[in-house]
Amino acid sequence: MKEFRGKTAFITGGASGIGLGMARAFGHAGMNVVLADIDDKLAKDVAEKLAAEQIKAVGVRCDVSEHASVREAALEAVSAFGKVHVVCNNAGVAVGGPIGTVKDKDWDWIIDVNLKGVVYGTETFVPLIKSHGEGGHIASTASMAGMIAPAGMEPYTATKFAVVAMSEGWAQQLAPLNIGVSVLCPGFVKTRIHESGRARQDKYGGQGDVDALGNGPNEAAQMVLSGIDPDIVGKRVLEAVRDNDLYIFTHPMFKDFVQARFAGIMAGFDKAAQSEALKSVKEWAPVVPRAQQ
Ligand SMILES: NC(=O)c1ccc[n+]([C@@H]2O[C@H](COP(=O)([O-])OP(=O)(O)OC[C@H]3O[C@@H](n4cnc5c(N)ncnc54)[C@H](O)[C@@H]3O)[C@@H](O)[C@H]2O)c1
Numbered sequence: 001m002k003e004f005r006g007k008t009a010f011i012t013g014g015a016s017g018i019g020l021g022m023a024r025a026f027g028h029a030g031m032n033v034v035l036a037d038i039d040d041k042l043a044k045d046v047a048e049k050l051a052a053e054q055i056k057a058v059g060v061r062c063d064v065s066e067h068a069s070v071r072e073a074a075l076e077a078v079s080a081f082g083k084v085h086v087v088c089n090n091a092g093v094a095v096g097g098p099i100g101t102v103k104d105k106d107w108d109w110i111i112d113v114n115l116k117g118v119v120y121g122t123e124t125f126v127p128l129i130k131s132h133g134e135g136g137h138i139a140s141t142a143s144m145a146g147m148i149a150p151a152g153m154e155p156y157t158a159t160k161f162a163v164v165a166m167s168e169g170w171a172q173q174l175a176p177l178n179i180g181v182s183v184l185c186p187g188f189v190k191t192r193i194h195e196s197g198r199a200r201q202d203k204y205g206g207q208g209d210v211d212a213l214g215n216g217p218n219e220a221a222q223m224v225l226s227g228i229d230p231d232i233v234g235k236r237v238l239e240a241v242r243d244n245d246l247y248i249f250t251h252p253m254f255k256d257f258v259q260a261r262f263a264g265i266m267a268g269f270d271k272a273a274q275s276e277a278l279k280s281v282k283e284w285a286p287v288v289p290r291a292q293q
Pocket of ligand 1: 012013014015016017018019036037038039062063064065090091092093094113141142143144185186187188189190191192193194195196199224227
């Protein structure tokens, strides 16, 4: 997307942290912004504050773990601003811990919010963007934990790797419709993600502490609170959406960690190429479907 002025961005988890940073960046670029958040009171308060920065913003209730709630929020966005062009599937929560310590309900919570919430946002808005024909962009928030997998963060990394994978597929599906796709993979950003238990719905056990990042709560909080400013992340997302970049990184120093992961994967392929067991394979199925060859 090259032109932002007068268009609309719908941002889940828009009332806090990275979502709010994106709202500011898109708002200052002349877009209307919809802050879609489970904390609708905060979303509405924050929308009023953005108005003082000359940004046209509304706050709406949206629980991304429920498809119907995302659809309702979309209707409110359309009734406020007519059309939506940019969708930021950003709402997310954090759970981690050693094997056997993460409760079933926490697994359900993080999968429903971080993974299915992204699916619901995309499925709700793609037909709407398609119908107005002006093009658009889907920017979903994964994490550096969608590229590398630190021990003890498996519930979180499982959902964030999924967001990266879905975005890679959607980019191919949506390019012909003039809908760009990006996946945001930040390192630590100074937000309230370490307190995500505050947004846990009753169906997942209600509000309270969760061992957010697989470390002691204080250690996790310290890492988050030493992160970069979410407004900078918002500006980075704006420039990447303008350039239609698939991968949005904010912490260049993590490149070595991603390279180390890829080196391990490549070494696995090298072992396969020399494998005695595989020498007996006479014919391989095609790498891409025959129809596309
Ligand atoms: N802060 C970091 O270091 C960091 C790093 C990488 C990725 N992320 C990702 O960034 C995204 C935003 O998180 P943040 O760091 O700004 O945290 P945050 O806690 O400050 O903001 C998250 C927002 O999402 C909302 N939310 C929670 N559950 C929701 C639900 N079911 N439906 C709708 N809204 C809901 C919260 O009310 C809150 O306003 C998340 O996807 C997170 O995983 C954060």
